[in-house]
Amino acid sequence: MTVSAPPVGPSDQLEPQATRPSGAARLLRLVPAAVAALSGVLLYVSFPPRTLWWLALPAFALFGWVLRGRGWKAAAGLGYLFGLGFLLPLLVWTGVEVGPGPWLALVAVEAVLVALVGVGVAAVSRLPAWPLWAAALWTAGEAVRARVPFGGFPWGKIAFGQADGVFLPLAAVGGTPVLGFAVVLCGFALYEVVRLVLDRRRTREVSRSAAAIALLGVAVPVLGALAARPLVSDRAEDGTATVAVIQGNVPRLGLEFNAQRRAVLDYHARETERLAARVAAGEVPRPDFVLWPENSSDIDPFAYADAADVTDKAAEAIGAPVSVGGVVEREGKLYNEQILWDPVKGPTQTYDKRQVQPFGEYLPLRSLLGAINKNWTTMVRQDFSRGSKPGVFDIGGTRVGLATCYEAAFDWAVRDTVTHGAQMISVPSNNATFDRSEMTYQQLAMSRVRAVEHSRTVTVPVTSGVSAIIMPDGRITQRTGMFVADSLVQKVPLRSSETPATRLGILPEMALVLIAAGGVGWAVGAGLRGRRAG
Template sequence: MSATITPVDVAATSGKEERRVQRLLPGLVRPGAAALAGVLLYLSFPPRPLWWLAVPAFALLGWTLYGRRLRAGFGLGLVAGLAFLLPLLVWTGEEVGPVPWLALVAAESLFVAATGLGIAAVSRLPAWPVFAAAVWILGEAARARFPFGGFPWGKVAFGQADGVFLSLAAAGGTPLLGFAVVLCGFGLYEALRLVLAHRAARTTATTARRGPVAVAALAVLAPVAGALAAQPLVSVAAEDGTATVAAIQGNVPRLGLDFNAQRRAVLDNHADRTKQLADDVAAGKVAQPDFVLWPENSSDLDPYRNPDARTAIDSAVRRIGVPTVVGAVLTPDTGPLRNTLVQWDPRRGPVATYDKRHVQPFGEYIPMRSFVRIFNKDVDRVRRDFGPGEKVGVFDLAGTRVGMATCYEAAFDWAVRDTVTHGARLISVPSNNATFGFSEMTYQQLAMDRVRAVEHSRTVVVPVTSGVSAIILPDGGIVRQSRMFTPDALVAEVPLRSSLTPATRMGTLPEAALAAVAVGGLGWVAFGAVRRSAHRRKAAANQ
C-alpha cells in the first residue's frame, strides 16, 4: 500500500526547510563578507590599476572581525586569506600543477588566520583600528620570515605602486605604506559603525557628528595627510649626474620549465640582441649606453667552465663595448650551484661576481626533498640545489655603483636596502619569469620594483629574460617597458642619486615599532582577560 503525501505534509516540510535556511543564512554572512574582503584585496593588486580597492577590502574585513571571539577571528581570517591568496598565487602552479600552489596558499593563509584572531582580540580596545592595522603588519612581518626564510608576496604595500599612499614607502618602507592602507580601511569601518550607532541611539546632531568625524580624521585622513607630507621625499632629480643604461630582454625559445633545456638558445638570444643594440648605436638609432644589464639565467651555461658560452658572451660584450652584467649559473665541482651575476668587462672579461643571497625554496633548492617528493615528483627537476651567497652585490660599472638584487630578492626589504647602504646609486633587479608564462606574476613583481624605487629613491632597472623588462625612475614611474615574450633592448638616460631616504636610514625600525604596537595591544587584551578571570575567581571564593 503506497503512502499518500498530503498538502499539509508538503507545507510542513517546506516550512522546516525554510526555517533551516533562515537559521543558516546569518551564519554565512560573515564568512561571505570575509571571502569578499579577500577577493577585493586581490583585485587591488597589479596588473589591475585598482589599488584603492584595498581600502574597502579592509573596511569589510573590519566589520567581519569586529567584536568576534578568537576562534571566529581565526576562521574568518582563514577564509579571507584563502580568498586573497588563491587567485594571487595561482601562477605558482603554472607548470607544476595545483599541489604546490594549494600547499603554499594553505600555509600562507594560516598566517592571515592568526592575524584575523589578533584583530578580533584587539577590536574592543580604544582606538582599535590603530592596533588592528599594526597586528596586520605584524602578521606580514612573520610571513616574510617564516618558514624557510619567509614569503613576503602579497604584502599590502606591493599593491600600491599607483596609489596615493606610495610616498610613505620613502618615509617608512613597506611596513609604513601597508599600515597606512590597512588603517584607512579599518578607520573607514569604525567611522561608519559610529555613525550608525549614533543614529540608532537617536543622539543629538552635535554628538552624532563629533565621534565619527574624530575617528575618520585620525584613521582615514591622517594616513592621507601623511602621504602628502611625504611627497617631498619623492624626487627624480639627478644628485650624481646621469647614466645611460640598457636592459636586454633576449626572450626564451619556449615557455615553461623546459626552457632551461635550451640553455644555449637563451644565451644566443641575449648575445644577439646585444649585438643588434650595438648596431643600432652605430647607426645613431639609440644612445650609446654606459653599461648593459642582462637578466637572471641569461646564461645557464657556466662561462667559467664552458668555452663556447664564454666566447658568445665575450663577443657580445666586446661589440657593445661597455661593462655588462650577465646572469649565469655556476657549476662548481662540489657543493651547491650558484645563481650568479657576473660583471663582464669588454677588455678583461669577467671581473666581479654576486651570488644570489636568498635562494628560492622549492624552486632553487628543495627543503625536505624526500617528504615533498611524496606529493609532487616535479621536485626532482631541481637535481642539484642552489646555495646562497654571502656578500652584498654592488658593481662599479663605468663609474656608477649599481646594486644587485636578483629576482625573488626584490620581495625582501633587507635584500634591496643592503645594496643602497653599501653605496648603490642605481638598483638592478635581473629576473627570469619564463617559468610562469603569461601569468600575473611578472606584473606583481614589477610593482614590487616600483615600490622599491620610491622606498630608496633610486632608479631601478629590471632586465627579464621573457618580460616584462622595465626602467623605473626614483618616483616609481616607468620610462621604458617591454612586452612579454618579445626580444627587446630598453635604453634610457636615468638620474643617479646618493641621498638616503628615512626608510633606508631606519631599516627595520618602522616595522619593529608597529610590531611593538601590535604586541602592546595584544598584551593589553591578555592582561585584561587575566584580571577579569582573577576577579571572577575571587568573587566565587567570597560567595
C-alpha cells in the same frame, strides 16, 4: 458530582519544541564567512596588473566588520577565509608549470598566518582606537610571513599593491611596513567611521573621542602621504648614466625554457648585437653599461668556452660592460650569479644571489619529500647555495646595486645594496617559467615601490618580459612586452642620498610589531580582568 482529573506524569507534560532556524536565518549565518572570503578577493583585485589600489580600503573595512567583537574561533575561521580569498588568486601563478599541489599547499600555509592575525584583530577590536592596534597586527603578520617558513614569502605585502596609489610616498618614510600599515589603518578606520555614523543614527549618541580617533585613522595616512611627497624625486644627484636593458626572450615557455643548449644565451647575445647595430646607426645613444636578466646565460660561461666566447663577442659589439646572469658551479656548489663582463678584460666582478627560492632553487625537507614521492625531488635536482655579500657592481664609476628576482620581495636584500653605496638598482629576473601569468606584473610593482622606498632608479631586465626602466619616483618610463626580444636604452639619474626608510631600516617594522604586541597584551589583560569581575 465532582470529577478529579488524574495526575499528569512527567512523560505527559508538554515540552517546548526546539525551533529549527529558517532557511533565511541559516543563510544569514553564512554572511560573515562570505564577506570575509569576498573581501579577500577584493584585496586581490587591488593588486597589479590592475590599478585599482584603492580597493584595498573597502577590503579591510569589510574585514574589520566581520571580525569586530568575534570570539577567537570564529575570528580564526574568518581570517582564514579572508586569506584564501586573497592568496588563492594572487598566487595562482605558482602552479602554472607544476600543477595545483604546490600552489594550494603554499596558500594553505600562508592563510594560517592570516588567520592568526584575524584572531588578534578580533581581540583588539574591543579596545579604544582599535584600528591602530589592528593595522599594527596586520603589519606584524606580514613581518612573520616575510621570515617563516623556509626564510619567508613576502609576496602579497599590502605595500606591493600600492605602486599607483596616493599612499606610495610613505614607502620613502618607513619602507613597505609603514606603507602597508597606513593602507590597512585607513581601511579599518573607514569601517569604524561608518559604524559610528550608523550608531549615531540609531542611538542619537556617539563618543566624541571615538569619532575623532576614527576620523584621524582615515585622515592621518592620507595627509602623511601628501606630506611625504617632497621625499620623492627623480633629480640626478651624481650625474646620469646611459643604461641598456636587454630582453632576449626564450625559445619556449615553461620549465623547459633552457632545454635547448645555449639558446637563451644566444638570444640575449643576438639582441645585444642588434642594439649595437642601432647604436652604430645613430638611432640610440651608446650605453655606459648593459644589463642582462637572471639566467640569461643558460650554461656556465666559466666552465664552457663557447659560452664565454658568445658573451665576449656581445660585449665587444656593444663596446660596454655587460652584467650577465648565469648558473655557476664552484667547488661542487651551484650559485645563481650575476657576472660583470668587460669587453676587454672579460669577467671582473660577481654577485651570488643570497635569498634563494624554496622549492624553486632549493628543496627544503628533501629527504622527507623524496620518501613520499621521488618525482618531487627531480624538480630541483641540486640545491643552490646562498651568496654572502651584497651585490654592488662598480661599472666605470657608477655603483649598481643588484637584487636578483625573488630578492626584490625582501626589504633587507634591496636596502643593503643602497647602504653599500648603490646609486641605482637592477633587478635581473627570469619569469619564463610562469608563462603569461600576473606574476611578472606583481614583481614589477615591487620594483616600483623599491624605487620610491630608496629614491633610486630601478631597472628590471627580464628574460621574457616585462622588462622596464623605473625612475626614483616610481614612474615606468620604458617597458617591453612579454615573450618578445627587445631592448631599452635610457639616460637615468644617479642618486646617493638616503631616504628615511633607507636610514631607519627595520626600525619602523619593529615599532609596529611592538604596538601590535601592546594591543594584544592590553586586550588579553582586559579579558582576564573581565572574567575575574564576572
